[in-house]
Amino acid sequence: MSDITRETITHLSSLNRLHVDTATAERLTDQLGTIVAYIGQLQTVEVSPETRSRVAMGVSHLANVLAEDVVREPEDPASLTFADAASQIPRVYAGSIQVRAVLAGQEESA
Amino acid sequence: MNLGRHLHSEKLNKPLHELTLVELAHALQSDQTTSVAVTEAYLDRIEKYDERINSYVYVNAEGARAAAQASDQRRKKDETRGILDGIPYNLKDVYATKGNPTTASSKMLDGWIAPYNATVYTILEDAGAVLLGKTNTDEFTMGVSTETSYQGVTRNPWDLERVSGGSSGGPAASVAAQLAVFSIGTDTGGSIRQPAAFCGVTGVRPTYGRISRFGEIAMASSLDQTGPITRTAEDAAILTQILSGSDPLDATSSPMIAPLAEDSALTLPGTVPVGASTDKRREEMRELKPLIGLKIGIAKEYFGEGLQPEVEVQVKQAIQELVGLGASTIEVSLPAVPHALAAYYIIAPAEVSSNMARYDGIRFGHSIEKTDPHTKRGLHDSYVQSRSTGLGHEVQRRMMLGSYVLSAGHFDAYYQQAEAVRQTVQSQFAEVFETVDVLLAPVSPHTAFKVGEKISDPLAMYKEDILTVPLNIGGIPGMSIPCGLVNNLPVGLQIMAARGDEVTMFRTARAYQLITDFHQQFAQMIAPS
Numbered sequence: 001m002s003d004i005t006r007e008t009i010t011h012l013s014s015l016n017r018l019h020v021d022t023a024t025a026e027r028l029t030d031q032l033g034t035i036v037a038y039i040g041q042l043q044t045v046e047v048s049p050e051t052r053s054r055v056a057m058g059v060s061h062l063a064n065v066l067a068e069d070v071v072r073e074p075e076d077p078a079s080l081t082f083a084d085a086a087s088q089i090p091r092v093y094a095g096s097i098q099v100r101a102v103l104a105g106q107e108e109s110a
Numbered sequence: 111m112n113l114g115r116h117l118h119s120e121k122l123n124k125p126l127h128e129l130t131l132v133e134l135a136h137a138l139q140s141d142q143t144t145s146v147a148v149t150e151a152y153l154d155r156i157e158k159y160d161e162r163i164n165s166y167v168y169v170n171a172e173g174a175r176a177a178a179q180a181s182d183q184r185r186k187k188d189e190t191r192g193i194l195d196g197i198p199y200n201l202k203d204v205y206a207t208k209g210n211p212t213t214a215s216s217k218m219l220d221g222w223i224a225p226y227n228a229t230v231y232t233i234l235e236d237a238g239a240v241l242l243g244k245t246n247t248d249e250f251t252m253g254v255s256t257e258t259s260y261q262g263v264t265r266n267p268w269d270l271e272r273v274s275g276g277s278s279g280g281p282a283a284s285v286a287a288q289l290a291v292f293s294i295g296t297d298t299g300g301s302i303r304q305p306a307a308f309c310g311v312t313g314v315r316p317t318y319g320r321i322s323r324f325g326e327i328a329m330a331s332s333l334d335q336t337g338p339i340t341r342t343a344e345d346a347a348i349l350t351q352i353l354s355g356s357d358p359l360d361a362t363s364s365p366m367i368a369p370l371a372e373d374s375a376l377t378l379p380g381t382v383p384v385g386a387s388t389d390k391r392r393e394e395m396r397e398l399k400p401l402i403g404l405k406i407g408i409a410k411e412y413f414g415e416g417l418q419p420e421v422e423v424q425v426k427q428a429i430q431e432l433v434g435l436g437a438s439t440i441e442v443s444l445p446a447v448p449h450a451l452a453a454y455y456i457i458a459p460a461e462v463s464s465n466m467a468r469y470d471g472i473r474f475g476h477s478i479e480k481t482d483p484h485t486k487r488g489l490h491d492s493y494v495q496s497r498s499t500g501l502g503h504e505v506q507r508r509m510m511l512g513s514y515v516l517s518a519g520h521f522d523a524y525y526q527q528a529e530a531v532r533q534t535v536q537s538q539f540a541e542v543f544e545t546v547d548v549l550l551a552p553v554s555p556h557t558a559f560k561v562g563e564k565i566s567d568p569l570a571m572y573k574e575d576i577l578t579v580p581l582n583i584g585g586i587p588g589m590s591i592p593c594g595l596v597n598n599l600p601v602g603l604q605i606m607a608a609r610g611d612e613v614t615m616f617r618t619a620r621a622y623q624l625i626t627d628f629h630q631q632f633a634q635m636i637a638p639s
Binding site: 004008009012013015016017018019020024028031032034035036038039040041042043045047048051052054055056078080084085087088089090091097099100101102 | 222223225226358359446449452453455456463466470471472473474475477479480483487488489490491492493494495497498501503506507509510511513514515517523524526527528529530531533534537568569572
C-alpha cells in the first residue's frame with residue numbers, strides 16, 4: 001500500500017505548477033498509488049553497505065565531466081542572439097521578456 | 111569513411127525505396143540514380159502511405175528537394191561528402207533544427223521553431239544527408255506506444271490495429287514502411303529498441319555518452335541517448351560511427367569512450383560476398399565459423415515469467431544460429447536486473463520533474479499569454495494555466511511521480527535506494543562482461559499490442575520496458591535486430607555488450623543478418639492497394 005492520497009496529489013500538482021480538477025485528482029490518486037506501491041518494492045532489495053555508503057555520500061565510480069564556462073561572442077555559431085532567443089517569446093516589452101506580476105493585482109513588470 | 115569498402119558490386123535490382131543505406135550509396139556513386147530521384151520517391155511514398163501510419167509529424171518537402179539537388183550538384187563536381195551524401199532520412203521530433211518545427215509531439219511545443227541546430231543534425235547536414243522531416247514520438251518521449259503523442263498514435267505497418275511501440279514509434283514505423291532510408295531516435299528506457307522490435311527493423315542504443323545530446327529535447331538526462339534506426343546492422347554501424355564523438359556543447363558526450371575504428375564493426379573473418387544468397391552464405395559461414403571465440407551470455411533473468419513462449423522460441427533459435435557460426439553460450443546471472451524497472455521509474459521521473467520545469471509559457475512554446483492575453487492574472491497563474499493546458503496526462507503523471515520520490519521523507523527510501531540499485535546493476539553488468547562478450551535476450555516480452563489495449567493502465571505500460579530498461583540503468587550499449595515473426599508480427603533479438611564495446615555488438619548482429627533474411631522482410635500493408 002502506498003500513502004498517496006488526494007491531499008498528496010494536490011500537493012504534488014502545486015509543486016509542479018499544475019491545475020488538477022477533481023476527476024483527474026481522483027484518477028491520479030489511484031494510478032500513482034499503484035505505481036508507488038510497485039516502485040516501493042525496491043526498498044526490500046538488499047544492496048551492499050559499500051554501495052549504500054557511496055550513494056549516500058554522493059560518491060560514484062563514474063566521474064562527472066564538466067565543461068569550463070565559456071563566454072561566447074554573439075556571432076559564435078554556438079551562441080544565440082537575443083533576437084533568435086526572443087523570436088518566440090509570447091510577450092516582449094522594450095526588448096525584454098515581459099512577465100506577469102508575481103502577485104496578482106500588482107503592476108506587471110518586464 | 112572509405113565508401114568503397116562498404117559497397118556491393120551488383121547492379122541496382124530492386125526499387126529505390128527497398129535499398130539499404132549502403133546499397134543506395136552505391137547506386138548514387140555509380141550514377142544508377144540521383145538523390146533527387148530517391149528523395150522524390152520517398153516523398154511520394156510518404157504522401158501515399160503515411161496517412162494510415164502517421165509516422166511523420168512534419169514533412170520537409172521543400173527543404174528535402176533543395177538538399178537533394180545540392181547533393182546531386184556536388185556529385186557532378188566530384189565533391190561528394192561521403193556515404194551519407196544524398197541519402198533521405200528523418201529525425202525523431204525531439205531534435206532542434208533551425209527554422210523547422212520541433213515539438214516533442216507535445217501541445218506545449220506545438221508550432222515552436224528551433225533557433226539552433228542539434229549537433230546530430232549538424233553532423234548529418236554536413237555529411238549531405240537529406241532531411242525528409244520529423245517523426246512521431248510519445249509526448250516528450252514519455253511512453254511505449256506513441257499513444258501519448260499530441261499528434262496521435264503511430265500505427266504499426268505490420269498491422270494497423272497495433273502500436274508501433276515507443277517512444278520512437280514514428281522513426282521505427284517510417285523505416286519499416288520504407289518511408290525513409292534511416293531515422294535517428296532516442297532511447298531512455300528502450301525507446302529505440304522496443305519500437306524497432308515491434309516494427310521489424312534494426313535499432314541501436316549506443317553507450318551513454320557516445321553521441322552528443324546537444325539540441326535533443328531532454329527527458330531524463332542521465333539516461334537519454336541518441337541512436338540510429340535502420341534496415342541493417344551494417345547501416346547502423348556506419349551511422350553510429352559517423353555520429354560518435356565528444357561535443358564541447360554536451361559535457362556528457364564522453365571522450366573517454368573508445369572510438370569506433372573505421373569499419374571494424376563490420377569486419378568478419380571469412381565473410382562470403384554480400385551478393386550471395388542467404389542460404390549460400392549460411393552454408394559457407396557455418397563452415398568458416400567467423401564467430402569462433404565469441405562468448406554469448408544468456409541471463410535467466412531475461413527469460414522469466416511473462417515472456418510469450420513463441421517469442422522465446424524465436425530468440426533461442428537466433429542464438430542457435432550464432433552458435434552455428436562458432437560462438438559459444440554461457441549461462442550467467444544478473445540478480446539485480448529484475449529490480450531495474452522499479453529503479454528506472456524512480457530515477458527517470460525524478461529527472462523529468464526537473465527537466466520539465468523549463469516549460470513555463472514565458473520564453474517559448476505554448477502559453478496562456480498567447481491564447482488568452484487579456485485576462486488579468488498573476489505570474490503563478492500564468493505558469494499553472496500554460497503548463498496545465500500544454501502538457502498531456504502522461505507527462506503530468508511522471509512529473510508528479512518525480513516530485514514525490516524526491517520530496518522530503520521519500521528521498522532516501524526511493525531515490526537513494528534507486529541509485530544504489532543502479533550502481534549494483536552497473537557492477538553486475540561489468541562483472542558479467544568480464545566473462546562474456548555479448549548478452550542476448552528478447553527485446554520485449556511479446557509482439558506489438560493493440561492500440562488502446564493498455565493506455566488506461568499506466569503501470570502495465572511501464573512494465574513494457576522490463577527487458578530494455580536494465581541496459582539504460584547499466585549505461586551499456588544494446589540493439590534490436592529482427593529475428594523472426596510470430597503471427598506475422600516481428601520479434602526482436604536484443605544484443606547487449608560491455609560499455610564502449612559496440613564493435614562486438616555490431617559484429618554479432620551483422621553475422622546474424624548475413625545468414626538470415628528477417629531484416630529484409632517488409633510489412634505487406636505497404637504494398638499498393
